[in-house]
Amino acid sequence: xxERCGEVSPESFVRVVRTxxxxxxxxxxPIDSRVxxxxxxxxxxxPTGSNAQAWSFVxxxxxxxxxxLRAFSPGLVGKPRAVVVACVDGSRLDMASQDGAPDLCVTxxxxxxxxxxxxxxxxxCPVTSFQPGLLRVLLDMPEDIKPxxxxxLGYPAGDRPMSExxxxxxxxxxxxxxxxxxxxxx
Amino acid sequence: xxERCGEVSPESFVRVVRTxxxxxxxxxxPIDSRVxxxxxxxxxxxPTGSNAQAWSFVxxxxxxxxxxLRAFSPGLVGKPRAVVVACVDGSRLDMASQDGAPDLCVTxxxxxxxxxxxxxxxxxCPVTSFQPGLLRVLLDMPEDIKPxxxxxLGYPAGDRPMSExxxxxxxxxxxxxxxxxxxxxx
Numbered sequence: 001x002x003e004r005c006g007e008v009s010p011e012s013f014v015r016v017v018r019t020x021x022x023x024x025x026x027x028x029x030p031i032d033s034r035v036x037x038x039x040x041x042x043x044x045x046x047p048t049g050s051n052a053q054a055w056s057f058v059x060x061x062x063x064x065x066x067x068x069l070r071a072f073s074p075g076l077v078g079k080p081r082a083v084v085v086a087c088v089d090g091s092r093l094d095m096a097s098q099d100g101a102p103d104l105c106v107t108x109x110x111x112x113x114x115x116x117x118x119x120x121x122x123x124x125c126p127v128t129s130f131q132p133g134l135l136r137v138l139l140d141m142p143e144d145i146k147p148x149x150x151x152x153l154g155y156p157a158g159d160r161p162m163s164e165x166x167x168x169x170x171x172x173x174x175x176x177x178x179x180x181x182x183x184x185x186x
Numbered sequence: 187x188x189e190r191c192g193e194v195s196p197e198s199f200v201r202v203v204r205t206x207x208x209x210x211x212x213x214x215x216p217i218d219s220r221v222x223x224x225x226x227x228x229x230x231x232x233p234t235g236s237n238a239q240a241w242s243f244v245x246x247x248x249x250x251x252x253x254x255l256r257a258f259s260p261g262l263v264g265k266p267r268a269v270v271v272a273c274v275d276g277s278r279l280d281m282a283s284q285d286g287a288p289d290l291c292v293t294x295x296x297x298x299x300x301x302x303x304x305x306x307x308x309x310x311c312p313v314t315s316f317q318p319g320l321l322r323v324l325l326d327m328p329e330d331i332k333p334x335x336x337x338x339l340g341y342p343a344g345d346r347p348m349s350e351x352x353x354x355x356x357x358x359x360x361x362x363x364x365x366x367x368x369x370x371x372x
Contacts, residue, residue: 008202012194013305014224017298018231033368038200040358044351045204047300047312051349058359062369065361089357101314104293104334108312111294112203114233115301119199126233126294128287140362148290163237165230171275172226173244175251176326182219183248 016119021162023123025078026154031061035120036082036153042116043084046109054092054102055109058085058139068138073150075129080152085135086110090144106148113151123156202305207348209309211264212340217247221306222268222339228302229270232295240278240288241295244271244325254324259336261315266338271321272296276330292334299337309342 040059048055060066060083069083070076076083086109088102110126117124127150135147174182226245234241246252246269255269256262262269272295274288296312303310313336321333360368 008194008198008305010221010302010306011224013199013202014228014302016194016199017228017302020231020233022233035196038196041354042200042203044354044357045206046297047206047208048349049312049314053352053357056357056359056363058361058363059368060361062361103290104312104314107290107293108297108300111232111297112301114294115298116196116200116203119194120196126235126290128235128290139359140364142363145363163234166239168227168230171230171239171242173242173325175244175246175248177242177244177328177331178326182245 017115019162020115020118021160022125023154023156023160024125024152025157026080026123026152027157029081029155031081031122031153031155035122039113039116039120040084043109043113046105046112048105048108049101052092052102052105054089055106056087056089056145057109058087058141059083060085060139069135069150072134072138073127073130075127076150076152078152079154081154082152084113084151084153085139085147086149086151087141088146088148090146103148110149110151117153121155122153123160124151124153126151203301205348206301206304207346208311209340209342209346210311210338211343212266212309212338213343215267215341217267217308217339217341221308225299225302225306226270229295229299232291232298234291234294235287238278238288238291240275241292242273242275242331243295244273244327245269246271246325255321255336258320258324259313259316261313262336262338264338264340267340268338270299270337270339271325271333272335272337273327274332274334276332289334296335296337303339307341308339309346310337310339312337
């Protein structure tokens with residue numbers, strides 16, 4: 001184990017990772033502001049190509065603001081206690097490398113947020129079904145801010161079934177595409 | 187803490203998350219096959235829109251295959267002991283929802299792999315600088331498999347400086363874009 005990982009065993013870290021599932025139903029329990037700030041800090045440590053950090057996030061917690069977001073976002077179901085809107089910041093893009101995959105960096109930040117929220121017992125899910133134009137108006141975003149994901153957050157209500165996954169052998173190949181077993185002795 | 191998270195405190199989970207950095211220099215130490223398989227299982231638990239799992243991964247460990255990958259991939263520096271090539275599987279796309287952001291699902295899987303590798307003391311980084319056409323030939327991939335990332339893996343050699351990040355107040359807004367402090371009492 002990496003000495004920088006403190007007391008967490010890799011196995012237990014991966015166990016947290018593997019028990020995450022999409023949560024779309026939330027209790028009324030509020031989210032402590034300090035917890036939310038921890039999650040945001042974790043999110044901002046995500047990989048970003050050429051360290052461009054061409055991203056911007058709006059955290060919505062106000063009751064009427066959340067109601068408005070839900071009214072305009074078909075993908076936002078349940079009643080989350082907070083929503084993080086994750087955006088590409090186009091004004092930073094001339095500083096980015098030619099790789100320029102700012103959507104992918106925002107996506108890694110969102111995944112880091114989802115995993116960290118799960119570690120804190122919070123439920124969340126990535127939502128892409130919304131109208132970016134309307135969202136931009138509701139949240140007073142300038143033109144060069146492009147929303148990519150909404151992430152609703154709240155304490156999970158009810159069961160959280162894990163989604164079924166394709167058999168591993170269908171999606172992992174070894175050495176060349178389609179070879180379904182690792183080379184022996186590798 | 188979520189009871190499903192076992193013995194990991196949320197704080198220690200987030201500490202692992204926040205100490206990850208891009209690693210591009212590796213020792214000769216081999217990666218245990220069981221560790222690699224754990225990492226792949228963790229990766230496959232990543233979020234995927236509409237549970238489409240329109241993804242495919244090729245794990246390259248052979249010495250000469252790794253040498254060929256490095257020769258054709260400017261972004262692949264250092265001498266990793268394994269490379270995971272993360273792809274969109276276009277043949278699954280008619281099953282996906284109209285959101286159809288398969289690149290973003292693959293990106294979440296890659297981020298999950300990066301974090302899990304870090305928990306195991308491995309170094310990794312996401313690489314997008316390569317020629318997909320050449321990669322497809324080298325790894326015998328059909329046309330509908332679209333490589334998005336290469337992820338080199340190996341035990342870190344030397345220091346791993348954390349990249350500097352923009353001030354939090356530049357990238358996080360509260361309630362509306364540009365408001366730099368949470369509402370009091372929120």
